[in-house]
Amino acid sequence: MTTPDRSAGAELIRAEPGVALWRRIVHVIEAEITDGTHPPGAKLPTEAQFSARFGVNRHTVRRALEELSRSGLVRVEQGRGSFVAEDVLDYAVAPRTRFSEWIRRHNKEPSGRILDLREIAADATVAAGLGIRTGARVIRLERLGMADGRPVSLGTHHFPAARFPGLLAALQSAVTITEALARAGVSDYRRQVTRVTARLPQPNEAELLRTPRNRPLLITENVNVDQNGAVVEFGVSRYPTPRVQIVFEP
Missing domain, CATH: 1.10.10.10 (Winged helix-like DNA-binding domain superfamily/Winged helix DNA-binding domain)
Incomplete structure (x- = not known):
């Protein structure tokens, strides 16, 4: 320049x-x-x-x-x-939304960084999302998703630990959540519910997503189910505006 x-x-x-x-x-x-x-x-x-x-x-x-x-x-x-500012990325919410496919659709290279991965007791919100009892063990994954090295999503994903005893290890080594679930026996899954809200970022969210504190985040609560309709994941993802906008597809 x-x-x-x-x-x-x-x-x-x-x-x-x-x-x-x-x-x-x-x-x-x-x-x-x-x-x-x-x-x-x-x-x-x-x-x-x-x-x-x-x-x-x-x-x-x-x-x-x-x-x-x-x-x-x-x-x-x-x-x-x-x-x-970069071009806005359209995040299309569809039955089989996948992070890597979304990023590549915009001719960018997807990558991610695991921030936290452990087994915890489910609180009331997570338990309701997964359809399990409060206090049941769940696998919690917090991951920063990037496009060409720029952060575009911050997701917190929860999986029922009793159903997927090998998932924790799979998430540690797999490149994507889809790959980890496949290793745990889930060959395919789809989005059942997506709820969208917005709020200002917390200090750590603003830092990780490299977004100003006065710019709102788009927040999605997602429930994913397997081919039989059983819940496999409850997740909350945060997206920085105006870098990302959410589009609902039929």
Whole structure:
């Protein structure tokens, strides 16, 4: 990325007399994003660099970046800087929604990182989702899903431990949940229920998903069943907006 010199930057924002300085900077950065000077996902210059380029104070630059963030064109990651927003990924909720297939459909490479994997006692919410008694043993998997190395989902998955005695070990070594379930005897499964809500992220969620604290997350509660209709998984997934939008398919 090439940063124009200060005189060129100052000339650009002088071209709109009568318009607030911060808004003139917004127009310049918008134009540069549109023409590909700053491509999707690229890190923008720092406030200090923009300030020097345009010959304005950092408060003016900060106001411009805040406006670009509100419009969804730029995302600000605390401690990392400002980035051009990527294209929105449509997450299609269908009977056989699979994470890897979803990401590859957008010509991106899927990957994941296990954050937590252990056996615990089911609380009332998990027990209701799995159709088991409160306190029964369940396998809990928390996983960060990524597209081209960018986090796009944070999922907490629960499986009935009594039904799948070998699943914990399978989840430790399998690349995907689908592969782990296949090793445990579930050749296929489908989505039975999806509930969608939204809320602001908790601090750890914002950090893991690299999303601002003031941007809501899309939350899905999912129940997956096998070919006989028996529940195999209850999960809660969080998706950062506007990086992901949920689409329901018949």
